[in-house]
Amino acid sequence: MVESTVHATHAVVTLDVALPGIIWGWMITLNMWAKSIGTGVILVGAFLLYRHKKDEMPNLRWTMPLISFIFLNIFLLFTLTDLHQPYRMVNIFLHPHWTSAITVGAWMASLFTALVTVLMVIGYFDAHPNVRKNCALANAARANSSLYEKLFPFVVFLAIPVTLYTAIIMAESSARELWQAPAEVMQMMWAALLAGSAALILVSGKWSAEARKDLALVLAIATFFSFLMYMGEYFFSFKSSEAEATLAYVHAGGAYNTEFWFGMVLGFIVPFFIAVGNMKSDNKTLLRFAAILALVGLYMAKDVWLKIPQMLPLS
Amino acid sequence: MKLGFLVDLNLCMGCKGCEVACKVENEVPLSSWRLRVKYIDIGTFPDAKREFTPLRCNHCENAPCERICPVSALHYLENGIVNVDSSRCIGCAGCMMACPYGAIYMDPETNTADKCTYCAHRIESGMMPACVVICPVQANIFGDLDDDTSHISQYIMAHQGAVQVRKPEKHTNPKHFYVGGGTQTLDPLAQQRIEGYSLFNNITHLDHIGDPNHGVIDRFLAPFESHEKLDNKSFVDFDNHESEGGH
Ligand code: SF4
Ligand code: SF4
Numbered sequence: 078m079v080e081s082t083v084h085a086t087h088a089v090v091t092l093d094v095a096l097p098g099i100i101w102g103w104m105i106t107l108n109m110w111a112k113s114i115g116t117g118v119i120l121v122g123a124f125l126l127y128r129h130k131k132d133e134m135p136n137l138r139w140t141m142p143l144i145s146f147i148f149l150n151i152f153l154l155f156t157l158t159d160l161h162q163p164y165r166m167v168n169i170f171l172h173p174h175w176t177s178a179i180t181v182g183a184w185m186a187s188l189f190t191a192l193v194t195v196l197m198v199i200g201y202f203d204a205h206p207n208v209r210k211n212c213a214l215a216n217a218a219r220a221n222s223s224l225y226e227k228l229f230p231f232v233v234f235l236a237i238p239v240t241l242y243t244a245i246i247m248a249e250s251s252a253r254e255l256w257q258a259p260a261e262v263m264q265m266m267w268a269a270l271l272a273g274s275a276a277l278i279l280v281s282g283k284w285s286a287e288a289r290k291d292l293a294l295v296l297a298i299a300t301f302f303s304f305l306m307y308m309g310e311y312f313f314s315f316k317s318s319e320a321e322a323t324l325a326y327v328h329a330g331g332a333y334n335t336e337f338w339f340g341m342v343l344g345f346i347v348p349f350f351i352a353v354g355n356m357k358s359d360n361k362t363l364l365r366f367a368a369i370l371a372l373v374g375l376y377m378a379k380d381v382w383l384k385i386p387q388m389l390p391l392s
Numbered sequence: 393m394k395l396g397f398l399v400d401l402n403l404c405m406g407c408k409g410c411e412v413a414c415k416v417e418n419e420v421p422l423s424s425w426r427l428r429v430k431y432i433d434i435g436t437f438p439d440a441k442r443e444f445t446p447l448r449c450n451h452c453e454n455a456p457c458e459r460i461c462p463v464s465a466l467h468y469l470e471n472g473i474v475n476v477d478s479s480r481c482i483g484c485a486g487c488m489m490a491c492p493y494g495a496i497y498m499d500p501e502t503n504t505a506d507k508c509t510y511c512a513h514r515i516e517s518g519m520m521p522a523c524v525v526i527c528p529v530q531a532n533i534f535g536d537l538d539d540d541t542s543h544i545s546q547y548i549m550a551h552q553g554a555v556q557v558r559k560p561e562k563h564t565n566p567k568h569f570y571v572g573g574g575t576q577t578l579d580p581l582a583q584q585r586i587e588g589y590s591l592f593n594n595i596t597h598l599d600h601i602g603d604p605n606h607g608v609i610d611r612f613l614a615p616f617e618s619h620e621k622l623d624n625k626s627f628v629d630f631d632n633h634e635s636e637g638g639h
Contacts, residue, residue, distance in 0.1 A: 094428045095595045097497070100489065116449055162482050182465075252456075319581065
């Protein structure tokens, strides 16, 4: 009988309205995941350009902004489609409210996407001199080739706040205590490095083994620290009753326990060992496999972390 | 001027008059609530009692919903009310992530965020909020917290030590107080929600946020489509009546 299972000091809700449940769902997961790739390839690409000669990574100059452009557009598309009034997105630019990380982020991400677009156009037409020889845009891009190198440092610099502002949105989401952790900032950064290195691994077939080794190194470090961060949260995050109640969804028996551990194992543990192994002996296929696993696992981990705090009743 | 609310839970008898008055006054659509009265059973039979807790927006002095709103659709009025401009809202649901009290809903008719405004439109013309007027036991006390002679200020003075707010640790500085509350009534994590243990209905979660008839693509098409205006009837299935002479 239920009355004998209820502790005397416990209170039972016997009449209430229906609660909203998950409000930010898979579209926001996809949005964060895509942004990690969009900014991560720039950050990791900059690291490679700093460490290696350009001819060791012949297609990097145009594939890096192209991948970034594609995923930033996926990110922007799903930011828009998740709005209940998508056309009013323009209000963020017409009536900006600067205390909101959503506003600051939207402005920075738009500027970032515009700059990445310029890099992509210049990079692509430079790398393909025979394409659209009579096109004014292509010729203008080729004529202004040096603009790429001038813009690139700003783009790399901007990639950092564009990566991190989502953590500030999380911090401003005062109703979801799990997200109020300083670790969120680091998680966003590790996610970008993980996603950036994984995405570049997929296009690194013709690069020098040394460059690929660096990619494997970044992937190994990012998966290692991402995993540590999640474990830190998993075991030590008992800072409040709300965070504890939220973590019950990923602990043993919780509704998100399986997805969480799939994310941890597929996304972080397996790719880590493959990446470390790859630093000793270069195996392109295995490294690609690790990159794909890492991207899938990252999506799952982000999905769980987004949804579990929304399961709690707030009032 | 700083308008505030106080609910004396010792007086509240759970009649839901305020809930209904709010629905009518603000034309709040089905599946949405600006103000609700939650029933909480405490103890085990025969030593059991039922408590009632009216829940609405706290009009926080340090409101996280206002801070996160990217377009200032949520904004402060001079009298301390946290108001919503639904014509500006983009429906990002950031405020629903930020309000620690779950006070905001996505209106299924307008697809914009909405919440209790302390009946700002009534205040403007010198009236009391609808829930205050309807309460048969005067459990809802509303007034200016800056005025030492107001009923609410006097009530707070008279009940010093027994006045509480919800989740004070969130530093939102709520302007909505309770007298006669306790952890079991004011802290949602101190309460259990047991499946099938609810009076009158078993619906625990909404199956949509905002307009149930608008999928993602429809949200883009909505401005170009002229479909029937939605009202409360749109959400009720009336197809189960028998046709005339059908028996
Ligand atoms: S209770 Fe929620 S909706 Fe109301 S002012 Fe505070 S944060 Fe905003
Ligand atoms: S849903 Fe509307 S009111 Fe809420 S934060 Fe977004 S724009 Fe502001």
